Amino acid sequence: MRKRRVVVVGGGLAGLAVAMKLAELDVDVALMSLSKVKRSHSACAQGGINSVNILTRQLGDSEWNHFDDTVYGGDFLAHQPPVKELAYWAPQIIDLMDRLGVTFNRTPEGFRDQRRFGGTLYSRTAFAGATTGQQLLYALDEQVRRWEATGHVTKFEMWDFLGPVLDDRGRCRGCVAQDMVSMKIRAVEADALVLASGGCGAIFGRSTNSIACNGSAVSRVFQAGVHYANGEFIQVHPTAIPGADKLRLISESARGEGGRVWVPRTPQDPRPPGEIPEKERFYFLEHRYPTYGNLVPRDIATREVFNVCVKEHLSVDSERMCVYLDVSHLPRELLDRKLAGILEIYEKFQGVDPRRTAMKIFPAVHYTMGGLWCDYERTAEGGLAIGSPRNQQTNVSGIFAIGECDYHFHGANRLGANSLVACVFSGLTAAPGVANYVNHLPRHPADEERRSLFEGSQRRHEARYKAMLARPEGGPNPYRLHARLGELMTRVATAIRHNPELEAAYAEVCEMEEQARRASLSDRGDWANQNAVFARALEDMFPLAKTILRGALARDECRGAHYKPEFTMPQVDADDPAERRRQAEIWCQRFEENNRKWLKSTVARLSSDGEPQLSYEEVDTTLIPPRPRLYGVVGGELIEEAWNSRQATATAQERS
Numbered sequence: 056m057r058k059r060r061v062v063v064v065g066g067g068l069a070g071l072a073v074a075m076k077l078a079e080l081d082v083d084v085a086l087m088s089l090s091k092v093k094r095s096h097s098a099c100a101q102g103g104i105n106s107v108n109i110l111t112r113q114l115g116d117s118e119w120n121h122f123d124d125t126v127y128g129g130d131f132l133a134h135q136p137p138v139k140e141l142a143y144w145a146p147q148i149i150d151l152m153d154r155l156g157v158t159f160n161r162t163p164e165g166f167r168d169q170r171r172f173g174g175t176l177y178s179r180t181a182f183a184g185a186t187t188g189q190q191l192l193y194a195l196d197e198q199v200r201r202w203e204a205t206g207h208v209t210k211f212e213m214w215d216f217l218g219p220v221l222d223d224r225g226r227c228r229g230c231v232a233q234d235m236v237s238m239k240i241r242a243v244e245a246d247a248l249v250l251a252s253g254g255c256g257a258i259f260g261r262s263t264n265s266i267a268c269n270g271s272a273v274s275r276v277f278q279a280g281v282h283y284a285n286g287e288f289i290q291v292h293p294t295a296i297p298g299a300d301k302l303r304l305i306s307e308s309a310r311g312e313g314g315r316v317w318v319p320r321t322p323q324d325p326r327p328p329g330e331i332p333e334k335e336r337f338y339f340l341e342h343r344y345p346t347y348g349n350l351v352p353r354d355i356a357t358r359e360v361f362n363v364c365v366k367e368h369l370s371v372d373s374e375r376m377c378v379y380l381d382v383s384h385l386p387r388e389l390l391d392r393k394l395a396g397i398l399e400i401y402e403k404f405q406g407v408d409p410r411r412t413a414m415k416i417f418p419a420v421h422y423t424m425g426g427l428w429c430d431y432e433r434t435a436e437g438g439l440a441i442g443s444p445r446n447q448q449t450n451v452s453g454i455f456a457i458g459e460c461d462y463h464f465h466g467a468n469r470l471g472a473n474s475l476v477a478c479v480f481s482g483l484t485a486a487p488g489v490a491n492y493v494n495h496l497p498r499h500p501a502d503e504e505r506r507s508l509f510e511g512s513q514r515r516h517e518a519r520y521k522a523m524l525a526r527p528e529g530g531p532n533p534y535r536l537h538a539r540l541g542e543l544m545t546r547v548a549t550a551i552r553h554n555p556e557l558e559a560a561y562a563e564v565c566e567m568e569e570q571a572r573r574a575s576l577s578d579r580g581d582w583a584n585q586n587a588v589f590a591r592a593l594e595d596m597f598p599l600a601k602t603i604l605r606g607a608l609a610r611d612e613c614r615g616a617h618y619k620p621e622f623t624m625p626q627v628d629a630d631d632p633a634e635r636r637r638q639a640e641i642w643c644q645r646f647e648e649n650n651r652k653w654l655k656s657t658v659a660r661l662s663s664d665g666e667p668q669l670s671y672e673e674v675d676t677t678l679i680p681p682r683p684r685l686y687g688v689v690g691g692e693l694i695e696e697a698w699n700s701r702q703a704t705a706t707a708q709e710r711s
């Protein structure tokens with residue numbers, strides 16, 4: 056009998072982690088990737104990976120604190136059992152990666168060094184210089200190569216996943232994919248499919264993501280019936296270098312090592328930053344959030360950068376919006392030892408040495424919090440039942456999702472350095488469930504059924520491909536359409552959103568979608584046709600773009616990265632103390648009402664006419680009750696007081 060086999064789409068951290076673990080469990084893996092797996096986007100991750108360790112424990116940190124920071128950082132939108140399990144696994148994951156050879160930075164005593172990242176007061180982020188993702192990826196790649204040598208893993212590198220193959224019971228039986236060199240299309244038989252295909256930043260044109268992060272694989276399973284959750288939650292990172300081709304991240308680690316964000320108090324002060332005296336600088340994050348300072352979570356930092364540039368007209372430059380990110384006060388030795396990887400990026404692309412001169416930065420699209428909807432099985436203690444086939448399984452039997460392309464863990468806003476750990480965690484913990492799923496499948500389909508299923512699917516994809524190559528000349532240009540889509544999405548669906556703009560954008564995206572279906576190819580060749588691969592990926596961006604817009608349009612509130620000025624919370628700004636107290640009470644009441652209405656995940660399914668249909672799912676918040684997300688903002692003390700006394704009254708009433 057044929058051994059059980061799983062197709063894993065994606066060779067980033069999540070894909071490699073699940074492949075390694077499945078092979079260990081004696082399940083064969085076909086590992087598919089658009090690029091060589093070592094060039095997956097995970098290699099770009101710079102700053103680090105989160106877990107408590109012996110050093111943070113001495114300062115009072117714990118797994119529960121990591122869990123709490125993650126839930127609070129995500130504005131309570133994540134189901135709590137998977138997040139709790141993640142936080143409790145994190146120290147073991149770092150130990151594992153250490154054993155596998157990752158060269159984590161060390162303290163002089165030999166402990167793994169940790170830096171602080173956003174949304175926590177603990178230095179909880181382990182790192183390998185400023186190239187952490189690359190080191191982690193290479194360590195897992197070595198392990199997967201070992202399994203490749205034993206025949207457990209077969210790699211399909213430079214292959215484009217085109218779609219799942221579902222049997223007449225709606226169960227996944229494999230997939231169809233295209234070799235991006237020979238352009239041959241082939242059906243690959245399997246007992247389950249694991250999507251580990253990363254985020255979809257390319258929908259926004261320029262972002263900090265690799266260009267391969269186009270969401271194509273996710274969109275293809277979405278179009279085949281898998282649900283997509285919380286699409287409207289897209290992270291905009293506060294600190295990136297604007298560029299004509301892409302936006303390059305300057306990692307949060309720069310602030311974690313002491314970097315400070317500021318603008319001159321005089322608008323567009325012409326002096327070089329180093330010549331502007333301290334008292335003439337406005338350290339706006341430190342001023343407004345004295346407790347968290349430059350390390351408030353990303354959604355908050357990004358909005359503050361926007362506010363200081365747009366509302367307060369304090370952008371450093373007049374012709375483009377930007378603020379200073381300054382590390383020039385830090386010792387050169389520290390910068391070279393801990394941040395060389397990112398500082399070299401700035402120096403290379405801006406021609407300025409950030410060790411001497413403050414960097415000019417601005418927010419950029421960075422991370423996809425939403426993703427394929429997937430399930431989990433909760434234990435009585437509120438953790439995950441490891442080994443359950445429900446874990447990470449989507450609504451379509453036999454299709455699983457892990458890593459950045461799933462929607463668990465980060466809710467409405469991801470904390471920095473929580474993604475790498477979530478990728479490895481979801482890969483390692485999904486594997487036993489996937490193995491149980493495939494090992495308990497009733498039987499392989501009969502030969503005849505298999506032939507018709509796979510040959511039929513392959514033929515359909517071949518026909519679609521041929522039709523694309525045969526499109527007449529003179530149709531829309533796919534690259535121009537992509538640039539238009541990116542500009543539109545960036546303008547209306549990033550840091551600040553307004554309903555009329557979202558509505559107009561939806562109509563425009565539908566019109567572009569129709570044009571993309573007619574886009575002409577300049578290359579009709581049968582060898583390494585990147586033009587065809589790009590045009591197909593572009594077509595598949597539209598269902599996700601529409602889902603992002605629909606979700607954002609429907610969600611009339613502010614939560615994490617989703618911000619609509621019309622739905623902000625009321626101000627607490629009265630002069631009279633009694634009136635301020637009353638305003639704080641009203642604030643708390645509104646907070647509770649809003650949670651009753653909106654503390655829900657958006658779940659989209661694509662109808663047969665290509666329109667996303669939304670429904671809402673309750674979020675499991677049974678372990679940490681939602682509370683106002685203030686991060687010590689100046690003026691927030693009264694809200695905190697009012698909230699605490701409300702909670703005390705509610706508890707007393709419950710007891711009596």
Ligand SMILES: Cc1cc2nc3c(=O)[nH]c(=O)nc-3n(C[C@H](O)[C@H](O)[C@H](O)COP(=O)(O)OP(=O)(O)OC[C@H]3O[C@@H](n4cnc5c(N)ncnc54)[C@H](O)[C@@H]3O)c2cc1C
Pocket residue numbers: 064065066067068069070087088089090092095096097098099100101102103104187188214215216217251252253254263264265267268270271272304306421422457458459460471472473474475476478
């Ligand atoms: C610049 C930058 C820095 C970051 N730094 C950090 C950090 O310090 N710490 C942290 O926790 N997070 C960080 N992140 C986030 C983190 O890097 C990602 O969330 C994470 O690496 C995603 O891993 P993944 O395995 O889910 O997907 P990826 O690493 O994106 O891999 C996706 C895989 O899917 C494959 N694929 C996609 N589509 C198809 C298709 N159609 N057919 C076949 N294969 C396909 C790709 O080839 C690739 O192998 C950073 C992100 C960016 C942009």
